[in-house]
Amino acid sequence: MGRSPAPWDGEFSQYFARNARALRTTAYLLCHDWHRAEDIAQAALLKLYVAWPRLSRHDALDAYARRVVVRTFLADNRRALHRREHLTDTPPEPPSATGDPDQRVVLAEALSAVPPRQRAVLVLRYYNDLSVEETAHVLRCSTGTVKSQAARGLATLRQRLEVTCATTTSASSSTRSTTDRR
Template sequence: MRRSETEFAAFVVARRPQLRRIAYTLCGDWHQAEDLVQTALAKLYVAWPRLHKAGAEEAYARRIIVRANIDESRRPWRRERPGVEHHDRPVAADHSEDDRSELVRALQQLPPMQRKVVVLRHWLDLSVEETSRELGISTGTVKSHTSRGLAALHVLLSAERVESRSNR
């Protein structure tokens, strides 16, 4: 193996779990998250020599995940729901890392753009400007989506805590 391929393989081994969690948080589906990560890694492999020299490989992978998720949500077949309502239920993932926390459940209830902005700003700790560039929206839009998303998360998480206490 060439040196750049070895470095790419090491990057994939080290960063794939985090990239998968980021993708899941954006789209809410583990299978789709895996597809997004695969797309990002394939594109990253092509651009690896240039990006690795600049140290921008992780930012590039995140950007591809976000953009691929946006592209997928625009495809007509993504708007269709398979099966008969209430009869086809997804199989639960049996990986401990796939367990949904209160926060992830609450994030999934946010509108898609608010979820993306909150994840990029507060999970990945990107600045307003970096988030703006990643999503292709203005900084003002990032700020308003962040504000609305955090307010909605506060309400959702407070409601879940009250509900879990009353069920005890």
């Protein structure tokens, strides 16, 4: 005998169908690993499901769900022994078809060099397009903290991108000069 479904199962299922992919993408931008992003999104959705009957403002679910994803990522990052290997027969989810794939890879690598808390601010502010106030609410910090973390995160990102671009430029220059000598 199985348990009977909760009265809110249908409502939650609809929310899940509409938002699971966006939450997984947000998690991916935070951790740069599709398998870990899937774990983070599933954990966040499980927490959301458990809290569902207590949530009085269903109009604010997206903000609440993003907050749970970010907090799950940050909590997961604080665990010292998190590094696990995940073996699977299925390939990772393909990236979207928009933009230059090489630029996305360079940006993802540079973003991974940004500390986790700053990365969370950058993803919420510039990918999820949240205001400073909304980001502060999600992270439960002051707007000043969001601004300083964003400034530091952007500085780290710029520095990393400058190094990557300089390396790429010098590598392509040396390749061209080697080709020209032939």
